[in-house]
Amino acid sequence: MTKKRVRSVPIYVWVRPDELEVIRERMAEAGIRNMSAYIRKMALGGYVLHVDLEPVKELVSLQRRCANNLNQAAVHANTYGIYPSEIAALQKDYADLWEPLSELLKKLSKIVSL
Template identity: 70%
Template sequence: MSRKRRRPIHLHVMVSEEELAQLQERMAEAGVRNMGAFVRKMALNGYVLHVDLGPVRELVSLQRRCSNNLNQVAIQANTYGGIYPQDIALLQKDYADLWGPLSELLKKLTQVVEM
């Protein structure tokens, strides 16, 4: 049974032990595990962009918690008929404080990815 491959041409490259170690080190830095994909990307584009999304994940997590708190306040207000205006103002402030940095980070990330 013949299987059609997307990339049917085999390319063989010889490297020294030091070069292999350097390739593996760069792959680890870029967070890439597939050597073929890494070498192909480097050969065709000249670089691999690896972005640390840790701060984004943390901000998104905080954003979700803030949204959850806001939903709980809405449930409280609808179920028991009231909520203190100060509590609503505090939640709105927390939400705005989180949205600003998240929005800025996403804008910077978009600029980096478009380069």
């Protein structure tokens, strides 16, 4: 017994070779490999949104390094002692980095989930 298709109505579209190449380029730009999925998305939604998150990934990496530095400073402070004002300054710098990044990630997640 074969599995019943969710989408059972085929649609055929004729295109020229140059049009097919443009469709494939746009699929690649959108990060979509399945032509049926791409054409269905374009026909039903009118657009495909592809967001390059590489710059955000780099910001997250930098933020993680900042957090690691803060943790190392805390270990050093607990072991050898450090002025509380230095820890407070590091915590403020960390919070100043994290807050805008957190807001950006929230906005991007809303865009990506559309």
